[in-house]
Amino acid sequence: MTIDLKINADRLNKTLHDTCTAWGQGTRWGTASTETGMKRLALSPEDGEVRRWLVAEAKKLGCEVTIDAMGNIFCVLAGRNAGTPTMMGSHLDTVPTGGRYDGILGVQAGLEVLRSIKDAGYIPNYPVGLVDWTNEEGARFPFSMVSSGVWAGEVDLERAYALADVHDKTKTISSCLDDIGFKGETECSYKAMPFKAHFELHIEQGPILEAAKQKVGIVQGVQAYNWFTVTVSGRPQHTGTTPFAARADSMLASARFIAKAHEIASAHDGLVSTGIFGVEPGAVNVLPETTQFSIDMRHVEDDELALIEAETWACLDKIVAATPGLSYTKEPIIRSPAVKFNQTCIDCVTKAAETAVGADLCRPMTSGAGHDSCYTSLRCPTTMIFVPSKGGISHNPVEYTSPEDCAIGAQVLLGAVVDFDSRRSD
Amino acid sequence: MTIDLKINADRLNKTLHDTCTAWGQGTRWGTASTETGMKRLALSPEDGEVRRWLVAEAKKLGCEVTIDAMGNIFCVLAGRNAGTPTMMGSHLDTVPTGGRYDGILGVQAGLEVLRSIKDAGYIPNYPVGLVDWTNEEGARFPFSMVSSGVWAGEVDLERAYALADVHDKTKTISSCLDDIGFKGETECSYKAMPFKAHFELHIEQGPILEAAKQKVGIVQGVQAYNWFTVTVSGRPQHTGTTPFAARADSMLASARFIAKAHEIASAHDGLVSTGIFGVEPGAVNVLPETTQFSIDMRHVEDDELALIEAETWACLDKIVAATPGLSYTKEPIIRSPAVKFNQTCIDCVTKAAETAVGADLCRPMTSGAGHDSCYTSLRCPTTMIFVPSKGGISHNPVEYTSPEDCAIGAQVLLGAVVDFDSRRSD
Numbered sequence: 140m141t142i143d144l145k146i147n148a149d150r151l152n153k154t155l156h157d158t159c160t161a162w163g164q165g166t167r168w169g170t171a172s173t174e175t176g177m178k179r180l181a182l183s184p185e186d187g188e189v190r191r192w193l194v195a196e197a198k199k200l201g202c203e204v205t206i207d208a209m210g211n212i213f214c215v216l217a218g219r220n221a222g223t224p225t226m227m228g229s230h231l232d233t234v235p236t237g238g239r240y241d242g243i244l245g246v247q248a249g250l251e252v253l254r255s256i257k258d259a260g261y262i263p264n265y266p267v268g269l270v271d272w273t274n275e276e277g278a279r280f281p282f283s284m285v286s287s288g289v290w291a292g293e294v295d296l297e298r299a300y301a302l303a304d305v306h307d308k309t310k311t312i313s314s315c316l317d318d319i320g321f322k323g324e325t326e327c328s329y330k331a332m333p334f335k336a337h338f339e340l341h342i343e344q345g346p347i348l349e350a351a352k353q354k355v356g357i358v359q360g361v362q363a364y365n366w367f368t369v370t371v372s373g374r375p376q377h378t379g380t381t382p383f384a385a386r387a388d389s390m391l392a393s394a395r396f397i398a399k400a401h402e403i404a405s406a407h408d409g410l411v412s413t414g415i416f417g418v419e420p421g422a423v424n425v426l427p428e429t430t431q432f433s434i435d436m437r438h439v440e441d442d443e444l445a446l447i448e449a450e451t452w453a454c455l456d457k458i459v460a461a462t463p464g465l466s467y468t469k470e471p472i473i474r475s476p477a478v479k480f481n482q483t484c485i486d487c488v489t490k491a492a493e494t495a496v497g498a499d500l501c502r503p504m505t506s507g508a509g510h511d512s513c514y515t516s517l518r519c520p521t522t523m524i525f526v527p528s529k530g531g532i533s534h535n536p537v538e539y540t541s542p543e544d545c546a547i548g549a550q551v552l553l554g555a556v557v558d559f560d561s562r563r564s565d
Numbered sequence: 566m567t568i569d570l571k572i573n574a575d576r577l578n579k580t581l582h583d584t585c586t587a588w589g590q591g592t593r594w595g596t597a598s599t600e601t602g603m604k605r606l607a608l609s610p611e612d613g614e615v616r617r618w619l620v621a622e623a624k625k626l627g628c629e630v631t632i633d634a635m636g637n638i639f640c641v642l643a644g645r646n647a648g649t650p651t652m653m654g655s656h657l658d659t660v661p662t663g664g665r666y667d668g669i670l671g672v673q674a675g676l677e678v679l680r681s682i683k684d685a686g687y688i689p690n691y692p693v694g695l696v697d698w699t700n701e702e703g704a705r706f707p708f709s710m711v712s713s714g715v716w717a718g719e720v721d722l723e724r725a726y727a728l729a730d731v732h733d734k735t736k737t738i739s740s741c742l743d744d745i746g747f748k749g750e751t752e753c754s755y756k757a758m759p760f761k762a763h764f765e766l767h768i769e770q771g772p773i774l775e776a777a778k779q780k781v782g783i784v785q786g787v788q789a790y791n792w793f794t795v796t797v798s799g800r801p802q803h804t805g806t807t808p809f810a811a812r813a814d815s816m817l818a819s820a821r822f823i824a825k826a827h828e829i830a831s832a833h834d835g836l837v838s839t840g841i842f843g844v845e846p847g848a849v850n851v852l853p854e855t856t857q858f859s860i861d862m863r864h865v866e867d868d869e870l871a872l873i874e875a876e877t878w879a880c881l882d883k884i885v886a887a888t889p890g891l892s893y894t895k896e897p898i899i900r901s902p903a904v905k906f907n908q909t910c911i912d913c914v915t916k917a918a919e920t921a922v923g924a925d926l927c928r929p930m931t932s933g934a935g936h937d938s939c940y941t942s943l944r945c946p947t948t949m950i951f952v953p954s955k956g957g958i959s960h961n962p963v964e965y966t967s968p969e970d971c972a973i974g975a976q977v978l979l980g981a982v983v984d985f986d987s988r989r990s991d
Contacts, residue, residue, distance in 0.1 A: 345806030364805060366849050377959055378838035378861045379790060379933035380771030383831060385957055390839045394823035401817055405809060412804035413816045414851050416844045423792050423859040423898065424934075425840050425960070433849040435804045472849065507806035508850075531811055533803055534851070 144259050146553050148546035151251040155545065158247070159239045162189040166236060166536040176536020177239055181232035181274035182210065182312065187319030189231050193271060196250060200257050202268070205332065206323025208296060209286040210316045213332055215268035216253055222565050223335040224266035225556055226519075227252060228511060230275035237276075238538025240545070244526075245340045246271050248549035255553060263560045265335065272511045273312075273321075274302075280312050281305055287511035289327045291518050296327060329518040336484055336559055337515035339523045340552045342540050345507055346531025354547050355492040356504035356525030360479040361513050363444045364437040366472035368415075369455070371396075373465050375420060375428035386426060387464025390418060393430040396455050400434065403450045409438035410507075411451065433472070439505045441477045478513045481520035484559065488524055491554025495547055524551050570685050572979050574972035577677040581971065584673070585665045588615040592662060592962040602962020603665055607658035607700035608636065608738065613745030615657050619697060622676060626683050628694070631758065632749025634722060635712040636742045639758055641694035642679055648991050649761040651689075651982055652945075653678060654696035654937060660704040664964025666768045666971070670952075672697050674766045674975035681979060689986045691761065698937045699738075699747075700728075706738050707731055713937035715753045717944050722753060755944040762910055762985055763941035765949045766978045768966050771933055772957030780973050781918040782930035782951030786905040787939050789870045790863040792898035794841075795881070797822075799891050801846060801854035812852060813890025816844060819856040822881050826860065829876045835864035836933075837877065859898070865931045867903045904939045907946035910985065914950055917980025921973055950977050 156173045163179025163186070179185045190212060194204050197214030205213040215224045229245020249269035256263065272290075277283030280302040288294030300313035316322035325331055343349075348356055373389035397413050404411035412435045418427035436451065438444035452469070459465045492501045504525055515521045526548035529539040540548075582599040589605025589612070605611045616638060620630050623640030631639040641650045655671020675695035682689065698716075703709030706728040714720030726739035742748035751757055769775075774782055799815035823839050830837035838861045844853035862877065864870035878895070885891045918927045930951055941947045952974035955965040966974075 343806065344803050345808070346811040347808065350811070362805065374958075375961070376957065377770050377934060378836065378840060379788065379863055379935075380769065380959070381933070381957055382771070382773065383827070383836065385772040385776070388838070390842060391823065391827055394820040394839075397817065397820035398824050401809070410804065410809065412814070412850075412852055413820075414804060414844070414849050414853060415847050416816060416842060416853070416856070418840070418842045421841050423840050423861050424838075426838060427840060427842070430842070435849050437805055508803060509805075531802065531807055532800075533806070535801070 144255055144261060144553055144557060146251050146255045146546065146549045148542065150254065151247060151549050152542040152545055154250070155239065155243060155247040158189055158192060159243065163233065168537045177233040177237045178235050179231065179233045180235065180279040181276065182279065182315035182319055184319065186232055187321065190271065190321060197269070200253055202253065205325050206321055207325040207327040207332060208323055209289050209299060209327040210273040210321035210323065211286050211290060211327060212271040213268055215266050216256065218263040218265040218267065220265050222265040223333045224268040225336045225560050226268050226270050226334045227338050227552060227556060228270035228272060229339050229341060230272045230511065232274055232276050234276050234278040234534050236536055237534055238536055240342045240538055240540045241344065241533055242275055244342060244540065244545055244548065248340045248552050251549050252553045252556060263557065264563050265560055265565065267556055267560060275511055279304055284509060284511050284514055286327065287514035290329055290332070291514040292328060293514060293517065334515065334519040335563065337512060337519055337521040338484065338552060338555055339510060339512045340548045341510060341523055341525060342533060343525040343528045344533035345528065347504065348502065348525065348527040349529065349531065351502060353502045354496045354500040354527065354544060355551055356502050357485060357488050357492055358480060358506050358523035358525055359485060359503050360477060361506040361509060362437045362439045363441045363475060363477035364435060365444060365448060365474045367434045368431065368470045368472060369434055369467060370429055370431045371459070371465065371467045372429050373426065376426045378424045378426060387462055388426050389430045389465065390427045392458050392462060392465055393432060396458050399454045400451050403454060404436065404447055407438065407443050407447050409436065409443060409447045411436050411447065437507065439477060475509060478516050480516060480522040484520045484522035487555040487558040488522055488551060490558055491551045494554055495550045524548055524555070570681055570687060570979055570983060572677050572681045572972065572975045574968065576680065577673060577975050578968040578971055581665065581669060581673040584615055584618060585669065589659065594963045603659040603663045604661050605657065605659045606661065606705040607702065608705065608741035608745055610745065612658055613747065616697065616747060619676070623695070626679055628679065631751050632747055633751040633753040633758060634749060635715050635725060635753040636699040636747035636749065637712050637716060637753060638697040639694055641692045642682065644689040644691040644693065646691050648691040649759045650692035650694040651762045651986050652694050652696050652760045653764050653978060653982060654698060655765050655767060656698045656701035656937065658700055658702050660702050660960050662962055663960055664962055666964055666966045667770065667959050668701055670768060670966065670971055670974065671766045674978050677975050678979045678982060689983065691986055691989050691991065693982055693986060701937055705730055710935060710937050710940055712753065713940035716755055716758070717940040718754060719940060719943065760941065760945040761989065762945055763938060763947040764910065764978060764981055765936060765938045766974045767936060767949055767951060768959060769951040769954045770959035771954065773930065774928065774951065774953040775955065775957065777928060779928045780922045780926040780953065780970060781977055782928055783911060783914050783918055784906060784932050784949035784951055785911060785929050786903060787932040787935060788863045788865045789867045789901060789903035790861060791870060791874060791900045793860045794857065794896045794898060795860055795893060796855055796857045797885070797891065797893045798855050799852065802852045804850045804852060813888055814852045815856045815891065816853045818884050818888065818891055819858060822884050825880045826877050829880060830862065830873055833864060833869050833873050835862065835869060835873045837862050837873065863933065865903060901935060904942050906942060906948040910946045910948035913981040913984040914948055914977060916984055917977045920980055921976045950974055950981070
C-alpha cells in the first residue's frame with residue numbers, strides 16, 4: 140500500500156507564528172510580524188496559555204489528552220488497533236532570549252501531522268500521538284530535559300518538583316505547575332504512559348546543513364559531553380615588579396591550557412569550549428591569584444571523549460607542573476554519555492526524507508546538543524529529524540528556519556511516523 | 566672630612582612597628598606582635614593619627630613643619646646654610662590589605678635619619694627634610710601618586726580634590742583633608758616647596774634582591790608601562806552544535822593572544838600581564854560573545870616598549886583576522902614613559918650602599934612599579950633605594966622585610982643624603 144499523505148505547509152507556518160505572536164513574543168529583530176524572538180519560560184503564564192490552546196486543538200481532532208504529574212501533555216489519536224502510541228514530541232518552552240523554532244517547531248509539526256492525518260481520513264494502524272515536554276530548556280528551572288528525565292525514571296520526581304525559579308526562589312516547578320493548572324494526575328513515568336517510539340523534529344542549532352546546502356539531518360544519536368569547573372591557583376603578584384621567572388601566573392597558565400585543549404580536541408575531531416571565565420582579585424597591576432572557568436568537552440563516541448579528557452588533564456598537569464606555585468582543581472558538573480538512536484526509527488526517517496527531498500539533500504548527523512529524545516531513547520525506539528538553522532544560530536531572537544524548511548521537516552516527520560506505524564504488527 | 570653617622574636600628578624598627586600597631590593594624594598572619602598587615606587608607610582617621618604623631622616627632626627634633634594643600638607633610642631640619650632642602654620621602658598610607666613596609670619604611674627611615682643627625686649633633690651643610698606624600702597608593706582615591714603629581718604640576722589640584730572614595734562617593738580628597746585637619750595653607754607645588762633632591766627608600770616589592778642574595782638595590786629609574794582594556798567580540802554560539810570551523814570564539818582567540826603576548830614580551834626582556842578578565846554572557850554551553858581584559862605592558866626602555874606594543878597588536882590583528890566574525894577594540898588606560906633617575910643621586914646612593922654592605926651585596930635595578938619619585942624626578946634630582954621583600958610579596962599582609970634589612974636601607978639613605986648635602990655649595 141502506498142500512502143500519499145501531505146502536511147499543509149501554510150497551516151503549519153501560520154499556526155506556529157500565530158501562537159508565537161500570541162503567547163511569549165520576545166525581542167523584535169525585523170519588520171515582519173513573524174520577525175521577533177520568544178520569551179516563553181517554562182510554566183510561565185504564557186506557557187500556560189499556549190498549553191491550554193494545544194489541549195483544545197488536540198481535543199478538536201478527537202485526541203485523548205493526558206497530563207502527567209510533571210505537566211507533560213500527551214495528545215493521542217486512536218488507531219485501527221488499540222496499543223501503545225507512536226509518539227512525536229518536543230517542547231513549547233524557550234530560553235529568555237530565544238527564537239520561534241527551537242522546540243516549538245517540533246510540537247507544531249506534530250500537531251500538523253495529526254491534523255493532516257485527520258483531514259485525509261487516514262486511520263493509523265495503532266495510536267499516534269504528540270507530547271509537549273515541560274521545561275526542556277532548563278532556563279527557568281535549571282535542569283534541562285527534566286520532565287522527560289522523570290518520565291524515563293532517570294530523575295526523581297521530588298527533586299524535579301523542588302527545582303526553584305532561577306530569579307525567584309519562592310517559586311518551584313511544583314508550585315508553578317499548580318499556578319497554571321498543569322499538575323496532572325497521571326504518574327510521570329514511561330510505565331504509566333508508555334511509547335512505542337518517539338520521533339522529534341528539531342532545528343539543527345548549528346551550521347552544518349546550511350553550509351552543505353542540505354535540507355534534512357537524519358540524526359543517528361547525540362554526542363557525549365562532560366562538563367567541568369576548573370580552578371587554577373597561583374600568586375597575586377605585582378605585574379610591574381615580578382619577573383616572568385618568579386611568577387605563578389594563573390591567567391597565563393589558563394590561557395595556554397585553553398589554547399592547547401582546543402588542539403587536543405581538534406586532533407580527535409571532538410569539541411572543547413570555555414563559556415565561563417573569571418579571575419580574582421581582578422586588578423590591572425595584580426596577577427590573578429585564581430582563575431575559574433568551565434570546560435565543555437564533546438565527542439560522538441564515548442571512547443574518544445575519554446581520550447580527549449585524559450589528554451586534556453595531562454596537558455593541564457604539565458602546564459601547572461612547569462611553574463612552581465601553580466596548582467589546580469577540577470569539579471565535574473555533568474557527564475552525559477553518547478546516545479545511539481534506534482535503527483528502525485532511523486530507517487523510517489531516511490525513507491521519508493529521501494522521498495521528500497531526495498537522498499542528496501539528506502545527511503546522517505549526530506546531535507551536538509541534548510534533547511528530550513536522549514531520555515526517551517532509554518525507554519523506547521527514538522530518533523530525531525533536523526532542519527537547517529540560518530547561520531547556525533539558536534537560543535537567540537534571530538534564530539530562523541524558513542517556512543519551506545519547516546514544512547519539509549513536518550513532512551518527513553509525517554512520513555516517518557506513518558511508515559513506523561505501518562510496519563507495526565504488535 | 567669623614568663623617569661616621571649611624572642610624573639606630575632598634576629605634577627605627579620599634580618606631581615603625583609601634584606606629585603600625587597603633588594606627589591601622591590589619592590582618593594578623595603570625596603570632597608576634599609585629600606580624601600583622603596594615604589597613605591605613607589615605608586620609609582615614611588612622612592616617613590622621615599617624616600624621617599627627619609624625620608632625621609632633623618632627624617638631625621635637627626642631628623641624629619646621631609645613632602642610633600643603635594636598636596634605637603633604639614637609640619636615641625640614643635647618644642646615645648651616647639657608648637653602649632649598651635635600652628631601653627624603655615616601656608615604657604612610659597603605660592598600661586595604663597591605664603590609665607594614667610599603668611606603669611606611671621610607672617615611673620612618675627618613676625620620677630615623679633626622680633623629681640620628683640630631684642625636685649626633687651633626688648640622689648639615691644645607692637643610693635636610695622628610696616628606697610624607699598623601700594617597701600614594703590610590704587605593705581609597707583611585708589615582709596613584711596623585712599628591713606628588715600635584716606638587717610636580719602634572720595633576721590639577723581641583724581634579725585631585727574631586728577624587729571620590731571608591732566605597733563612599735560622598736567623600737572626596739578635599740572633604741577628607743578637611744575631616745582630618747590636614748588641608749594646609751601652603752600651595753601644593755614644587756615652586757612653593759622646592760627640593761634640592763628627593764631620595765626614597767622603598768621595599769623592592771619583587772623577588773630579585775632576595776633571589777640574588779643581595780641587600781641594596783640602587784635604582785636607576787622606573788620602567789615604562791602602558792595599560793589597555795581589550796574587548797574581543799565574536800558570536801555567542803552553542804558549544805555542542807557549532808563545529809570549530811564555524812565558530813567565532815572570542816575566548817579561544819583571547820587565550821591564544823595572551824599566551825602569544827607573553828612570548829613577545831619575553832623576547833624583548835619586557836613584561837606583559839593580564840589581571841582582569843571577564844566574559845559575556847557566561848554560560849557553560851554558550852561561547853562568549855565578548856571577552857574583556859586588561860593588558861599591562863612594561864619595559865625599562867620606551868623604545869623597546871613601543872616594539873612590544875607594536876608586535877602585540879600585530880599578533881592580535883593576525884589572530885582575529887584568521888577567524889571570520891571576530892573583531893577587537895583596545896582602549897588605552899594609561900601610558901607612563903620610562904623614568905631615568907639623576908646620576909649624582911645614584912652616585913651618592915652607590916657610595917653609601919657600598920660603604921654599608923660592600924659592592925657585592927648591591928645591585929643596580931630598575932623599579933617595576935611607579936612611586937612618588939617618578940613625579941619628583943621631573944622637578945629635582947631624584948633616586949631610590951630598594952631593600953629586599955621576602956618572597957617578592959607586597960600589597961599583602963604578609964609583606965615582610967627583616968629588621969636588619971630595614972636598618973641597612975635607612976643607613977644607606979642617611980649616607981646618601983649626607984653625601985649629597987656635603988657636595989653642595991649652592
